Amino acid sequence: xxxxxxxxxxxxxxxxxxxxxxxxxxxxxxxxxxxxxxxxxxxxxxxxxxxxxxxxxxxxxxxxxxxxxxxxxxxxxxxxxxxxxxxxxxxxxxxxxxxxxxxxxxxxxxxxxxxxxxxxxxxxxxxxxxxxxxxxxxxxxxxxxxxxxxxxxxxxxxxxxxxxxxxxxxxxxxxxxxxxxxxxxxxxxxxxxxxxxxxxxxxxxxxxxxxxxxxxxxxxxxxxxxxxxxxxxxxxxxxxxxxxxxxxxxxxxxxxxxxxxxxxxxxxxxxxxxxxxxxxxxxxx
Numbered sequence: 001x002x003x004x005x006x007x008x009x010x011x012x013x014x015x016x017x018x019x020x021x022x023x024x025x026x027x028x029x030x031x032x033x034x035x036x037x038x039x040x041x042x043x044x045x046x047x048x049x050x051x052x053x054x055x056x057x058x059x060x061x062x063x064x065x066x067x068x069x070x071x072x073x074x075x076x077x078x079x080x081x082x083x084x085x086x087x088x089x090x091x092x093x094x095x096x097x098x099x100x101x102x103x104x105x106x107x108x109x110x111x112x113x114x115x116x117x118x119x120x121x122x123x124x125x126x127x128x129x130x131x132x133x134x135x136x137x138x139x140x141x142x143x144x145x146x147x148x149x150x151x152x153x154x155x156x157x158x159x160x161x162x163x164x165x166x167x168x169x170x171x172x173x174x175x176x177x178x179x180x181x182x183x184x185x186x187x188x189x190x191x192x193x194x195x196x197x198x199x200x201x202x203x204x205x206x207x208x209x210x211x212x213x214x215x216x217x218x219x220x221x222x223x224x225x226x227x228x229x230x231x232x233x234x235x236x237x238x239x240x241x242x243x244x245x246x247x248x249x250x251x252x253x254x255x256x257x258x259x260x261x262x263x264x265x266x267x268x269x270x271x272x273x274x275x276x277x278x279x280x281x282x283x284x285x
Contacts, residue, residue, distance in 0.1 A: 162213035162225035169205035170227035231272035
């Protein structure tokens with residue numbers, strides 16, 4: 001099933017650093033190297049020097065040196081076309097170490113897969129990386145051809161995905177406001193069209209324990225997410241959904257949201273974490 005891809009082009013490296021509020025004692029060369037690696041994605045697996053310079057805002061000469069360094073370290077590898085590159089095996093080895101250390105995946109996968117099979121939804125678990133959520137576990141029904149094309153390592157924006165909104169709702173207020181300020185700077189003129197839906201969903205998550213994204217991340221895809229907090233305080237989010245004509249708003253609220261909440265509670269018990277308690281708005285008296 002085809003989905004609409006959002007524009008995920010990167011602002012200049014200096015703007016990213018300012019928006020993140022980075023400290024002056026960070027290593028700019030390392031930051032720039034990582035920003036080059038983050039340009040690659042599922043829909044942009046092969047890039048050239050000119051692409052990387054445009055997407056990061058880093059001067060072409062510096063990009064050439066960064067690419068040469070990343071090639072020598074195995075983080076990038078040459079593509080078949082001249083002056084084109086792909087992520088290399090060094091990135092894969094690091095990701096395997098990271099994923100292998102996440103006990104939460106082992107605790108989550110059985111119940112996530114069971115839900116995927118029973119309700120026909122794609123079910124995801126994600127953590128934050130920068131201004132996006134990155135999937136660390138993905139389960140989909142084996143019999144369905146309508147599931148969204150996301151897998152481990154896929155990314156979703158904080159502001160307009162259900163995953164990101166659930167994550168934001170579970171943060172302490174000061175941290176959430178800092179992230180929202182950074183997103184406003186990075187999104188620029190489009191922010192005014194994104195913010196109302198995000199704020200509404202964050203409020204709903206705090207009241208009900210879940211929030212929705214109805215075609216706001218991928219058109220024709222609806223999803224619902226609940227937050228989950230690990231034993232060390234790391235905030236994660238569980239998500240379920242799929243094609244909008246199958247997973248209507250009513251079905252997300254009445255069927256998938258309670259199921260995801262039960263799964264989150266089960267995972268929390270297994271890993272020593274917890275699920276935020278909703279705080280319903282008092283009725284006017």
